[in-house]
Amino acid sequence: MYDAIIVEDEFLVRIGIKSFVNWQDIGINLVGEAENGKEAYNLYQKYKPQIIITDLKMPVMDGITLIQKIRIGHQDKLTKFIILSCMDEFALVQKALNYNVSHYFLKIEMTCKDFQDVLKSVVDELDNQKVELNYPVAKNDKQAMDELIRSCYENNLIDYRNAKDLLSKTAIDFDQDSYLCAIIHLFRDQSTRTNSTSMNQSALLNLIAESIGNPQNCLVYYLDYDYYCLFIQYSNLDLFFERTGNMLAVPEAVQNNLHKYANARANWGLSRNNTGICKLSQSLKEAKLALEGCYFKSSPICQFAEVDSPYALENRHIQLLLNVTSEFIHLSDEFISEYQAKVRTLASKRFATKGEFKDELTILLFWITAQVDVLNEHLEQLVTSSKEKIGASVNLNESVTMFLQFVRDCILTSSFNKRMPDTIKSAINYISEHSARKIYLEEVAKFVHLNSSYLSSLFKRKMHCSFIEYVNIARVKKAQKLLVETDQPIYFISQVVGFPQEEYFYKIFKRITQLTPSEYRSRFTCTTSNDRQDDQKARDIL
Structure with a gap:
């Protein structure tokens, strides 16, 4: 009997898949279902199913990322994937096929018989695989170490008897040597981020080796997608802590290589120096908390463990x-x-x-x-x-x-203020859309089907300013945005926002913001020579 999970964000589709076949007759035990890749990954870690039936497009984590986490992160080449897709997902299907999936279905064309035949075929493959590989395959030391470190990282618990046996086979003598632990988070810049950064342990180790020059006493372990754990022996720490400018030597070198080869960056959380297997959990915890500090700090590349971990807004x-x-x-x-x-x-x-x-x-x-x-x-x-x-x-x-x-x-x-009359909301939207030209109270009143005198009175009562004051404020707000976000000349911005007379624009802008346009721009951006000339013009006008 083989274990399987179903991963599909549409509830009715999941129900349909479960009712398609008699799973027990085929030799499959459904151990769980998930509505996104993240939930499925948790189920994978818990049950290690031999079969995963998954959709590709899902919220939180998509099917491609799920497959990558299992195939690359866990080096799992044995789990069988059956893909469910829609007509517009052919590019995703092609990408999934690169990860050795067993089969894919178009949801609208899938029949009970076809689905059952594929499941039987997958079970036959697993039976043959079991004979060839004496399935399940015994974990090698590297896989066992990955799981040991990951368990310690996630649960802060460690089997010391098992740990001592495994760690004794590594390049670092954890009982005798002083070591540092680093938790490394790889990510893409927001402007280019599409999916999480995929990099396996050997690739990351190569980057560190290139940075350190002598990686024999460095150990890299996989924690979770984009998260890695690095242990470095004390004899290498002098090089690690050597500073080049504002950064530590090794993180900076790895950062440069990540940017060069993967268009990615990394944050580092560093523990204190520790000695002994008994300090392994403490080192991981310190590094994990330090990594949180990278999120809150202005210069987040590398953060050391601190006694007082809580952070506040800047x-x-x-x-x-x-x-x-x-x-x-x-x-x-x-x-x-x-x-x-x-x-x-x-x-x-x-x-x-x-x-x-x-x-x-x-x-x-x-x-x-x-x-x-x-x-x-x-x-x-x-x-x-x-x-x-x-x-x-x-x-x-x-x-x-x-x-x-x-x-x-x-x-x-949105219609945002529940206590504001609809007529005022409509008037505000109209003013915003037409403020670049000369706009009259009468035309706005006509648009909202009110008498102009009543609209004027309503404006003062609800907006705490006159109609013309509101129009000028709306124009100045647009000018403020253009002053900061563009390098357009001030006289041009004056025309664009609805002030044909530049002198009048300066006076209104100064009255509302207490700054001239060039003073406002220089406060929030870099001042140019044109701005200084405009500033002199403003002083002449005012």
């Missing part, structure tokens, strides 16, 4: 989170006050892991979503994609950037 991130609401002038004072109170609460907390912070940020994301009038399909997709991006972010700056982008997109694309 002041610049707090200010970014607080100030995002100032970009919009139609938000109620009540919403702004409550949002900023939640941000300050977030800023007052300490986080032991990046996961704790991401969870808190996601809670704030859901609170903002709850303030929207109606949840439409676009907003639901925005919430889902933003949550996934925050979850995948590799440092604090990236997480905050993803969150701020969500806030802006949510506010710009």
Whole structure:
């Protein structure tokens, strides 16, 4: 009897697959099912099934990544994969076939008989494999060490009797030598990230060997997809800790090679120097906590173990989170006050892991979503994609950037203030779309089907400013964005946002922001000679 799991994100499809055949008659025992690759990978580690039936496109972790983790990460060439795909996934199917899958089905064409025939064929292959290899294959020392280190990393538990026997066969004498443990996380830059970075132990060891020059007393073990463990003997530590600029020699050299050969980067969490097998768990724990620090620090490449591990937000991130609401002038004072109170609460907390912070940020994301009038399909997709991006972010700056982008997109694309009249919402959208030209109260009033005097009164009551003041503020907000994000001349920006007279633009901008346009640009970007000339012009005008 062989064990199997089903991996499919659609509940009804999973039900259909389970009911297609009599599994016991074929010789298969269904030990679990999962709705994404991450859940399936956990099942794989728990049950080590001989057969995996998996979809390719799934949330959290797709089928290709799951196969890579098992084929490359665990060096597992024996598990049989049966692929389920849709018509538009041919490129993914081709990629999966490179990993020696047994069969693939198009979901819309799959029949009970075809599926049953393939399962029988896979069982026959496993029977033959069992005879040829005396299946299951006994683990070699390298595989056993990988599992030992991985178990210690994940559970902080270690079988010392087994560990001593295995470690005695390595190049490091863990009982006598002083050693350092490093947890290494490989990842791609956000701009180029598509899937996790795939690199096996031998490839990473080659990079370290190239960096150290003498890798005999270095051990590299696989932990989880993109996570590796490095042990380095004390005699090599002088070279490891040698500094080149602001970085340690070995991490910098590995970083350069990763960028060169894999378009990837790495964060390093480093333990203290330890001696003895009994300190193995402690070393792994120290390195694991130090790696968390790479997420929170401004310069995250390499982080050492610290006594006090909890981390807090940096002041610049707090200010970014607080100030995002100032970009919009139609938000109620009540919403702004409550949002900023939640941000300050977030800023007052300490986080032991990046996961704790991401969870808190996601809670704030859901609170903002709850303030929207109606949840439409676009907003639901925005919430889902933003949550996934925050979850995948590799440092604090990236997480905050993803969150701020969500806030802006949510506010710009949603009916956001539940107590604001629909007429004001419509007027605000109209002004935003037409503010680049001369715009009159009467035309906006006509658009929202109100008397112009009543709309003017409503504006003052709800927006706390006059109609023309709101139009000018909206134009200045657009100008601020263009000043920071482009190098367009200020006179050109003045025209684009709706101020045909440059002198009037300077005066309005100064009155609203307390800065001239060139002063505003120089504060948030690099100042150019044109900006300095514009600044002199502003002083002449003002």
